[in-house]
Structure formats: C-alpha cells, structure tokens
Amino acid sequence: MSDLLPYYKEILTKELVKKGVKNFEISSNCDNPNEDVKFIIYSPVIRNGEKLNRDFSPFKNLKAVLSLYAGIEDLIENKTLKCPLIKMIDKNGLTNSMIEWCLAHTLRLHLGLDKHILGQDGIWRHKIKPPIARDRSVGILGLGELGKPVALFLKKIGFKIFGWSRTIKNIEGIKCFFGSNGLTEVLKQSEILILLLPLSKDTRFILNDYNLSLLPKGSQIINAGRGQLIDDIALIKKLRSGHILNATLDVFQQEPLPKEHPYWVLPNVTVTPHIAADTPVESSSKVLARNIKFLLEGKMPNGLVEFKRGY
Numbered sequence: 138m139s140d141l142l143p144y145y146k147e148i149l150t151k152e153l154v155k156k157g158v159k160n161f162e163i164s165s166n167c168d169n170p171n172e173d174v175k176f177i178i179y180s181p182v183i184r185n186g187e188k189l190n191r192d193f194s195p196f197k198n199l200k201a202v203l204s205l206y207a208g209i210e211d212l213i214e215n216k217t218l219k220c221p222l223i224k225m226i227d228k229n230g231l232t233n234s235m236i237e238w239c240l241a242h243t244l245r246l247h248l249g250l251d252k253h254i255l256g257q258d259g260i261w262r263h264k265i266k267p268p269i270a271r272d273r274s275v276g277i278l279g280l281g282e283l284g285k286p287v288a289l290f291l292k293k294i295g296f297k298i299f300g301w302s303r304t305i306k307n308i309e310g311i312k313c314f315f316g317s318n319g320l321t322e323v324l325k326q327s328e329i330l331i332l333l334l335p336l337s338k339d340t341r342f343i344l345n346d347y348n349l350s351l352l353p354k355g356s357q358i359i360n361a362g363r364g365q366l367i368d369d370i371a372l373i374k375k376l377r378s379g380h381i382l383n384a385t386l387d388v389f390q391q392e393p394l395p396k397e398h399p400y401w402v403l404p405n406v407t408v409t410p411h412i413a414a415d416t417p418v419e420s421s422s423k424v425l426a427r428n429i430k431f432l433l434e435g436k437m438p439n440g441l442v443e444f445k446r447g448y
C-alpha cells in the first residue's frame with residue numbers, strides 16, 4: 138500500500154533474502170486481497186489531493202502493517218486495522234535526517250543567520266555579536282526516537298536542554314520533565330522550542346494560545362512533529378505581536394500548505410515542505426526486513442505501536 142514500491146522492490150528483496158526470508162513475493166496489487174498477504178508495507182497514497190482511506194479488513198491473514206514513516210496517526214484511527222502496527226524507526230537514515238534538520242534550524246535561529254542571509258543590503262552590521270550555545274535554552278517536546286537524539290546532539294554543542302515526555306525520563310545532561318506542570322516548566326524556559334511529538338488526542342493543539350503565552354517573549358519555534366500540534370490562529374497572533382520572534386514550520390494542518398495561507402507571507406515564518414526527515418530506501422529496507430524476520434520468528438519487532446496510548 139505504497140506508491141514507493143518501484144524504489145523498494147529490488148533493495149527490499151535483497152534485504153529479505155539476506156535475512157533468510159524464503160518464498161515471498163512483493164506486490165502492490167491491493168485490489169484482489171488474498172489470504173497469502175502476510176505483511177503490508179504502508180505509506181499514505183494521495184489521489185486527487187486526498188489520502189486514500191485504506192480498508193485492511195479483506196486481508197484475513199495479515200500479521201502486521203509496517204509503516205514507512207514514523208508518524209502513524211492516520212493508521213491509529215483506521216478501524217479496519219486489527220493487526221499489530223509497526224512504525225518506522227530508522228536510526229541510520231530517518232533519525233539522522235531529523236537530527237541534521239533540527240540542528241541546522243536551531244543554529245540558524247540561535248545565531249540569527251536570517252539577518253545576514255536575507256539582509257544583503259550593503260550595511261556592515263558588525264555590532265551584532267553571535268551568541269554562544271551555552272547561554273541559550275532549548276526546549277524539546279517529545280523525547281522519543283527522534284526527540285532524544287536531537288536533544289543529545291544539541292546538548293553536545295552546548296545548549297541548555299529542557300525536554301518533555303509523557304513518562305518520566307533520566308537522560309544525562311538533559312533536564313527532563315513530564316506531565317502538565319512539567320510542560321509549563323519547559324515552556325517557560327524555552328528560548329527555542331522544538332516540537333517532536335506525535336499527533337494524538339492528548340497532543341492535538343498542545344501549543345494553544347495559553348501555552349504559547351508561557352514561552353518567553355522573543356522565543357522561536359521549530360515544528361517538525363505535526364501541524365495539528367499548533368493552534369495556527371494563536372501562533373499567527375503571537376507572531377504578529379512579536380511575542381514569538383520566528384516560527385520555522387515543516388508540517389501543517391493541510392499539506393501542501395495552501396498558497397493563500399498567511400504562513401507563506403509572514404516575514405517571521407519559514408516554511409519547509411515536510412522535508413525534515415525522509416525515509417531513505419536503503420536503510421529503511423534493512424529495518425523492514427529485520428522486522429519481518431522478527432515477526433515471522435514470533436519475536437518483538439522494533440517500533441510496535443501502542444494503540445491505547447495513541448503512538
């Protein structure tokens with residue numbers, strides 16, 4: 138159930154053979170479901186601007202659905218999906234991409250690079266001195282497969298890191314918080330706030346007007362999680378008032394972001410087109426093959442989604 142089969146077929150076949158998986162066929166024919174289909178590899182397929190709403194119920198012997206992506210909110214809500222769901226955890230590909238994107242934009246906002254990149258106007262602004270990371274607090278909402286390595290890399294550069302997760306965490310060098318009091322604490326400290334939460338009923342619009350007002354005046358936001366984590370109207374208000382200095386947004390409530398959306402024209406918003414982290418074919422094929430092998434052997438795959446908690 139993916140448009141990406143042509144890119145995957147050869148490499149995934151090779152990886153499955155390497156893992157000793159025998160007697161398999163990889164196909165994109167979902168129209169004639171049969172009982173031989175044991176695994177579905179999934180990525181959202183868009184037709185006429187809409188995500189195809191998949192029906193998993195005809196696949197009677199399905200052992201698992203393996204998502205090519207880390208965000209699985211649409212699958213969690215799919216009532217026809219009754220088998221285990223595995224999200225993509227790809228430390229050698231997807232995770233690295235996310236680290237690089239978050240690092241780049243955190244440093245860009247921290248150093249105020251836009252002033253120089255966008256302001257080539259003949260003025261010698263030598264009085265703007267670069268700040269240093271150890272004097273900057275960065276908050277990270279979500280300390281999972283992506284948030285934790287991002288936090289650790291930023292820590293290595295010297296930033297003061299405040300992290301927030303659902304369950305209590307102990308990560309060396311990171312001030313970790315959880316629960317609603319913890320969220321307040323992290324927001325109050327965050328001069329730069331990075332969103333790496335999954336979308337669930339508990340995180341939808343978590344950056345609402347109230348929570349945005351807890352951020353220090355002049356703080357900057359980086360959203361690499363999901364568009365629905367932010368109340369756009371509240372954010373736009375805060376960007377216009379100057380309470381939020383900049384928002385760098387990779388994900389949106391509607392994608393592609395409509396041409397007429399204010400985010401395209403606000404001078405203190407940077408839009409990137411959901412490219413923070415891609416799933417590379419080679420590294421993710423290894424992950425898929427390993428998980429399929431584990432599932433065939435009755436072992437626990439890496440990335441098993443807990444439907445009840447919503448991610």
Ligand code: NAP
Pocket residue numbers: 206207208209278279280281282283284301302303304305316333334335336337339340361362363387388411412413414415448
């Ligand atoms: P993950 O491993 O499941 O981690 C999620 C983190 O969020 C965990 O630390 C979790 O807390 C925390 N969390 C979840 N619900 C929470 C709540 N209600 N309150 C506080 N913390 C909560 O997910 P991931 O693999 O890091 O991915 C995160 C998200 O990034 C994905 O869901 C996807 O939406 C997004 N993403 C975006 C791109 C892109 O290109 N922009 C690419 C890949 C992924 P616990 O640790 O306590 O469980």
